[in-house]
Amino acid sequence: MAKDKPAYTCTECGGISAKWQGKCPQCGAWNTLIESVSEAAGPQRNRFASLAPASAVAVLADIEAADVARTPTGQGELDRVLGGGIVEGGVVLIGGDPGIGKSTLLLQALDGLQRAGVPTLYVTGEESGAQVALRSRRLGLDNSQVQVLAEIQLEKILSTIAAQQPAVAVIDSIQTVYSDQLTSAPGSVAQVRECAAHLTRAAKAGGTCIILVGHVTKEGALAGPRVLEHMVDTVLYFEGDTHSSFRLVRAIKNRFGAVNEIGVFAMTERGLKGVANPSAIFLSQHTEPVPGSCVLVTLEGTRPMLVEIQALVDSGGPSPRRLSVGLDRDRLAMLLAVLHRHAGVACMDQDVFVNAVGGVRISEPAADLAVMLAIASSLKGRPLPKGFIAFGEVGLAGEVRPAPRGQERLREAAKLGFSIAIVPKANAPKGSPRELEGLAIHPVERIDEALDVLRTLM
Secondary structure: OOOOEEEEEEOOOOOOOOOOOOOOOOOHHHHHHHEEEEOOOOOHHHHHHHHHHOOOOHHHOOOOOOOOOOOOOOOHHHHHOOOOEEEOEEEEEEOOOOOOHHHHHHHHHHHHHOOOOOOOOOEOHHHHHOHHHHHHHHHOOOOOOOOEOOEEEHHHHHHHHHHHHHOEEEEHOOOOOOOOOOOOOOOOHHHHHHHHHHHHHHHHHHHHHHEEEOOOOOOEEEEOOOOHHHHEEEEEEEEOOOOOOOOEEEEEEOOOOOOOOOOOEEEEEOOEEEEOOHHHOOOOOOOOOOOOOEEEEEEEOOOEEEEEEEEEEEOOOOOOOOEEOOHHHHHHHHHHHHHHHHHOOOOOOEEEEEEHHOOOOOOOOHHHHHHHHHHHHHHHHHOOOOEEEEEEEOOOEEEEEEEHHHHHHHHHHHHOOEEEEEEEHHHHHOOOOOOOOEEEEEEEEEEHHHHHHHHHOO
């Protein structure tokens, strides 16, 4: 009997190479090739033929388009991230660090769906049924009727889904599932890709919404080939420090809703609870205004949210440090250069530290103005006025550019009681809207103009 020849598979793109190389020849990623057993040719070659039936050619204008029906899970923050609820036949991939709360949230969601009369199935490959039952008791899910299957073989899972016909099925986790059609071990690139493909096609054919739990690598990305993310309809990431009680669930991809939408949860003794007012998490409670603190109105998906930006400018040595937490470090260096060139505020011999309170990560450029005003406040040692907010993008020429959906940001700030705002001129409201009463708005066009306005307020 001939010995199976080893093959080397890329964990990023799934490409196969006959020999090990430091760089993947398909995608160019380094140190991603791992050894696997090459699969035998023959009857397995067309194993997807019956799962992908062909359809007739149709004109786009003649195809009937209807809104996708959604079923709420009972977890308001999770429904927000999903775009309103689960979709029939949809496939959701959720990843996060170990112990961050993926299984807890999904078990709570399944219990809420089951109590609303929706048939559910929880497939566990990492725990026994007794361990899942023990967790449900800890979460206070008494007399839960969620069906549990402790199984890792793909064919048995598919047959159970076909027999039970649940509306929602959770696979915890996809890295533990294996197929008899392949000889590689569970968790390998081939097994993950094959099992996810079969489960995705089963969801589309039977109408069951399947939620896949995925492991993450040490870099924080989902383990397995990147084709796994392209295969599913929605990709969710759990974010947050395991030492903190707050968790963020962010939508990276969503075919049925907005991307970059976030849900905020608090970890309690009874599991994860949605946070109705997440702005309270990201704002420090100062009895009096302190230097270097500026409140930013940022957008996370469709939700305007208030985040406190803190800056500390201190005397440095010959090589001053530039450190940012929650913000782009390269952008911080650029903003310091703009602040020096166009506003005359020099930090060349100063250490500059910038932090976004609460562990949130801000990637939008609308945070530029708040960061620069916080740095100026810390450098001068004078606090910003009480009830002060700012947002806007700052260009290399010193201009303050408008931020998207500026009116919604201002309405959120006014609703929470803020009274002073420095915003781009293009975001200034026309007239005097009733919902912005009590909020004094100062529109500016350049960064030096913003600092001049700030001097009159401090």
